[in-house]
Amino acid sequence: MRKLDSKVPPGPLAEKWVKYRSTMPLVAPNNKRRLDVIVVGTGLAGASAAATLGELGYNVSCFTFHDSPRRAHSIAAQGGINAAKNYRNDGDSVYRLFYDTIKGGDYRSREANVHRLAEASTDIIDQCVAQGVPFAREYGGELSTRSFGGVQVSRTFYARGQTGQQLLLGAYSALSRQISLGNVSMYNRHEMLDLVVVDGKARGIIARNLLNGKIERYAAHAVVLGTGGYGNVYYLSTNAMGCNVSAAWRAHRRGAYFANPCYCQIHPTCIPVSGDYQSKLTLMSESLRNDGRVWVPKEMAMVEKLRKGEVKPENVAEEDRDYYLERIYPAFGNLVPRDVASRAAKYVCDEGRGVGPTGLSVYLDFATNTMRYGRSVAISKGQPDASEAKIRQWGKEVVSAKYGNLFEMYEKITGENPYETPMRIYPAIHYTMGGLWVDYNLETTIPGLFALGECNFSDHGANRLGASALMQGLADGYFVIPYTIGTFLADEIRTPRISPEQAAFDQAENEVKDRIEKLLSIQGNRSVESFHRELGVDIMWEYCGMARNADGLKTAQQKVRKLRDEFWKNVFVPGAANEYNPELEKALRVADFFELAEVMIMDALDRKESCGGHFRDEYATSEGEAQRNDKEYAYVAAWEFKGPGQAELHKEELTFENVELKTRSYK
Amino acid sequence: MAHDEIRLTLNVWRQKSAGQAGKFESYQVTANTHMSFLEMLDVLNEQLNSQKKDPVAFEHDCREGICGACSLVINGRPHGPMQGTTTCQLHMRHFDDGDTIWIEPYRAKAFPVVKDLVVDRSAFDRIIQSGGYVSVNTGGTPDGNAIPIEQEVAAKGFNAAACIGCGACVAACPNASAMLFTSAKVTHLATMPQGHVEAQQRVLNMVSQMDGEGFGLCSNIGACEAECPKEISIENIAQMNREYIAAVFGSNRQAAK
Numbered sequence: 001m002r003k004l005d006s007k008v009p010p011g012p013l014a015e016k017w018v019k020y021r022s023t024m025p026l027v028a029p030n031n032k033r034r035l036d037v038i039v040v041g042t043g044l045a046g047a048s049a050a051a052t053l054g055e056l057g058y059n060v061s062c063f064t065f066h067d068s069p070r071r072a073h074s075i076a077a078q079g080g081i082n083a084a085k086n087y088r089n090d091g092d093s094v095y096r097l098f099y100d101t102i103k104g105g106d107y108r109s110r111e112a113n114v115h116r117l118a119e120a121s122t123d124i125i126d127q128c129v130a131q132g133v134p135f136a137r138e139y140g141g142e143l144s145t146r147s148f149g150g151v152q153v154s155r156t157f158y159a160r161g162q163t164g165q166q167l168l169l170g171a172y173s174a175l176s177r178q179i180s181l182g183n184v185s186m187y188n189r190h191e192m193l194d195l196v197v198v199d200g201k202a203r204g205i206i207a208r209n210l211l212n213g214k215i216e217r218y219a220a221h222a223v224v225l226g227t228g229g230y231g232n233v234y235y236l237s238t239n240a241m242g243c244n245v246s247a248a249w250r251a252h253r254r255g256a257y258f259a260n261p262c263y264c265q266i267h268p269t270c271i272p273v274s275g276d277y278q279s280k281l282t283l284m285s286e287s288l289r290n291d292g293r294v295w296v297p298k299e300m301a302m303v304e305k306l307r308k309g310e311v312k313p314e315n316v317a318e319e320d321r322d323y324y325l326e327r328i329y330p331a332f333g334n335l336v337p338r339d340v341a342s343r344a345a346k347y348v349c350d351e352g353r354g355v356g357p358t359g360l361s362v363y364l365d366f367a368t369n370t371m372r373y374g375r376s377v378a379i380s381k382g383q384p385d386a387s388e389a390k391i392r393q394w395g396k397e398v399v400s401a402k403y404g405n406l407f408e409m410y411e412k413i414t415g416e417n418p419y420e421t422p423m424r425i426y427p428a429i430h431y432t433m434g435g436l437w438v439d440y441n442l443e444t445t446i447p448g449l450f451a452l453g454e455c456n457f458s459d460h461g462a463n464r465l466g467a468s469a470l471m472q473g474l475a476d477g478y479f480v481i482p483y484t485i486g487t488f489l490a491d492e493i494r495t496p497r498i499s500p501e502q503a504a505f506d507q508a509e510n511e512v513k514d515r516i517e518k519l520l521s522i523q524g525n526r527s528v529e530s531f532h533r534e535l536g537v538d539i540m541w542e543y544c545g546m547a548r549n550a551d552g553l554k555t556a557q558q559k560v561r562k563l564r565d566e567f568w569k570n571v572f573v574p575g576a577a578n579e580y581n582p583e584l585e586k587a588l589r590v591a592d593f594f595e596l597a598e599v600m601i602m603d604a605l606d607r608k609e610s611c612g613g614h615f616r617d618e619y620a621t622s623e624g625e626a627q628r629n630d631k632e633y634a635y636v637a638a639w640e641f642k643g644p645g646q647a648e649l650h651k652e653e654l655t656f657e658n659v660e661l662k663t664r665s666y667k
Numbered sequence: 668m669a670h671d672e673i674r675l676t677l678n679v680w681r682q683k684s685a686g687q688a689g690k691f692e693s694y695q696v697t698a699n700t701h702m703s704f705l706e707m708l709d710v711l712n713e714q715l716n717s718q719k720k721d722p723v724a725f726e727h728d729c730r731e732g733i734c735g736a737c738s739l740v741i742n743g744r745p746h747g748p749m750q751g752t753t754t755c756q757l758h759m760r761h762f763d764d765g766d767t768i769w770i771e772p773y774r775a776k777a778f779p780v781v782k783d784l785v786v787d788r789s790a791f792d793r794i795i796q797s798g799g800y801v802s803v804n805t806g807g808t809p810d811g812n813a814i815p816i817e818q819e820v821a822a823k824g825f826n827a828a829a830c831i832g833c834g835a836c837v838a839a840c841p842n843a844s845a846m847l848f849t850s851a852k853v854t855h856l857a858t859m860p861q862g863h864v865e866a867q868q869r870v871l872n873m874v875s876q877m878d879g880e881g882f883g884l885c886s887n888i889g890a891c892e893a894e895c896p897k898e899i900s901i902e903n904i905a906q907m908n909r910e911y912i913a914a915v916f917g918s919n920r921q922a923a924k
Contacts, residue, residue: 068792071728071735073728075734075735076734087812123806126811127803127806128811129814130801130803130861131800131803132861134828134855134859138818141815141816141818142812143812169828172795174800174805176795177802179796180797186792188789188792240728240729241727241728241730277699277706279705409756413758478805479805523719529712574719579684580785582724583716583722
């Protein structure tokens with residue numbers, strides 16, 4: 001086993017980053033111009049990194065498989081972004097954000113990285129405001145905030161239900177400016193299909209031009225990946241259709257360790273599955289749990305009546321409802337962290353009390369708070385005796401101002417009006433905490449290869465808190481990598497421009513071409529889509545989803561192998577290599593998902609404890625809560641590629657010097 | 668709600684590449700009313716795959732109405748018949764058994780066809796690159812609360828910034844004008860105090876780039892606003908015109924107010 005050096009700088013927690021930043025090696029401006037950096041991905045992490053590195057003077061080439069950098073899936077984040085501004089004077093601080101994130105992550109993240117994230121959070125808000133991001137404002141013109149799960153302060157900044165869109169457009173505008181200044185060369189519709197490693201250092205990528213299928217080589221002194229997570233291994237997730245693991249996986253195959261792949265976040269509030277034609281699941285923002293109360297009927301008799309349509313949910317009497325989150329977790333109520341809320345929904349549905357046609361959903365009900373808001377408006381209007389209808393109307397107006405676009409989206413998809421009847425929700429795969437292993441510099445185990453945002457594993461432990469993904473993506477891109485990349489590039493100032501005309505590039509390019517040739521030559525009888533669905537829905541969600549156990553995981557392992565064999569014998573990929581071919585793009589991505597799936601299962605088998613998003617049936621308290629095993633499992637599991645379906649485990653022991661390891665309690 | 672099946676005739680524009688002529692092909696598809704429009708096209712493509720035929724190329728990604736990747740002109744209307752709805756959020760419950768649906772790509776000189784229903788919208792990126800930003804580098808920015816912004820101002824900025832860059836406005840316009848797209852960004856940044864400083868140069872540069880890309884002129888038809896899936900207001904065009912005139916004639920910032 002290799003000793004993994006996290007390179008966490010010495011000194012007290014709160015001083016590490018400040019001191020390190022002030023003493024790390026720098027690259028002089030005249031030398032930056034001679035150094036090339038490749039950035040793959042244009043989400044919050046990639047776009048902010050490319051823009052900032054371009055501003056600093058590096059020669060940046062930036063790649064996305066989309067037709068425009070603005071399409072990256074960060075755009076879909078709804079609820080908000082956390083920052084320890086303490087504008088509300090409600091007791092927030094950098095330390096509290098750090099602590100909440102460590103605790104929310106179930107004590108499986110690296111203290112120093114998380115503290116740095118909390119420190120950077122305040123700068124992010126300032127940066128985005130300066131870019132003209134239209135955050136929500138209070139009457140006095142100050143920035144508005146709201147609360148998210150797992151937290152008792154109000155530190156989430158937002159722009160209606162489209163915070164990700166507005167932040168991404170901010171990063172995209174910064175990137176566009178650098179493109180216009182000639183500091184960044186932008187390659188749209190280019191998909192990274194391999195990493196090129198020369199003499200042990202990441203020196204370039206092989207990319208496919210998706211318009212004409214041409215395989216192209218790009219060389220640089222360093223490569224930065226901001227390519228997102230791997231939730232689409234489950235086929236049905238809240239990820240966009242194009243989200244994939246391929247860039248990270250290809251880096252993994254070239255020597256970058258993959259950390260904690262079993263940590264997947266299941267988001268409690270998604271629109272439930274309605275049929276087997278379904279292509280994706282849609283998230284309803286966690287912010288809804290500020291005002292939505294989660295419930296199922298207390299008794300089976302009522303469940304039956306609801307399913308038969310004899311009773312409407314809005315007419316079920318209070319005493320027949322079980323607001324189970326408020327009942328089990330009185331301290332946090334409906335705002336418990338995502339993993340806790342998801343499992344609770346699973347339990348009540350497993351008991352048979354789930355509602356809707358499939359029995360796999362619970363209600364998210366806004367009636368109570370609509371009336372509360374309405375009464376508040378009535379008082380402020382000086383009409384405390386207004387009719388109930390009027391109060392309800394005023395309440396609806398308040399709710400609409402807060403969540404209007406989410407309510408509309410829900411109605412478009414389900415055909416039901418959530419102002420009148422409770423929403424139906426169910427957990428779905430949303431985010432992946434695991435990712436490429438990185439040290440404090442965000443450098444992977446391949447020197448010169450960096451990973452940012454969801455693509456790395458570093459900040460969220462076993463469970464991410466709401467509104468922290470945007471924070472991490474932008475912290476890494478704007479405020480961490482611009483400094484830490486210098487630790488590698490300072491030693492490269494004498495390295496001449498890297499030539500793509502050398503053996504390592506030849507080899508990587510040939511391997512990519514062979515893979516494409518192979519996929520096109522099979523000409524089997526099953527579509528890529530059908531393999532992906534079976535892998536994701538029938539195997540991964542079933543056996544490696546919300547709850548896992550050793551038997552199921554071993555079954556899954558066999559099934560994945562069998563299906564992978566079939567894929568390589570029986571997949572049908574239409575069209576040719578040298579043309580615009582979306583089916584071929586999908587086939588390459590699904591092929592990598594097959595290999596990833598096996599390592600996820602291996603990791604889930606290895607981790608004989610329950611923590612955060614990883615829940616093993618065998619390791620639960622008598623009350624059904626996750627039971628961690630800090631003695632044996634307080635480590636990061638970093639897997640080294642040893643061939644498809646094979647990997648060697650390396651451990652990074654997690655040391656907690658500032659936080660006492662405790663059983664998470666939200667009761 | 669029953670899972671009603673509906674049988675549809677689809678007339679889909681097929682075009683191998685920009686250089687080759689395209690034509691409509693007719694297909695029969697059985698869909699169900701809970702599907703989204705794109706899931707219905709998935710069914711068609713699975714059908715074509717099983718017949719070892721070339722699937723229909725169309726762009727899509729988030730399938731929740733925010734990334735702006737999906738497009739399509741459905742029965743003559745960009746993103747189909749529903750107000751304020753992207754194609755990916757359009758559901759089949761709005762169609763009836765036996766319907767015939769015509770599906771075409773966006774048609775505009777500045778959006779050349781890539782394949783079938785996929786067009787190249789990179790002209791939009793170049794318009795943003797010409798000035799759709801605040802020239803601020805990372806770091807050293809003032810505190811977020813240093814400049815209070817009235818709720819209405821932030822809301823106006825947001826309403827303009829909600830544009831998803833899908834190009835429906837161009838496809839809807841008989842002149843294939845990009846005025847709504849360009850004006851939305853001009854208005855967003857001219858509204859937020861952070862964008863005031865560069866407002867004049869920004870509008871000149873962006874309009875010049877827009878014209879250079881081959882988009883048509885605006886003749887106040889209003890189809891852009893009517894078809895915009897995010898309901899971006901045509902008032903933005905009026906504001907851009909005011910900004911432009913102010914910039915050309917060297918007036919001061921009064922025009923923005």
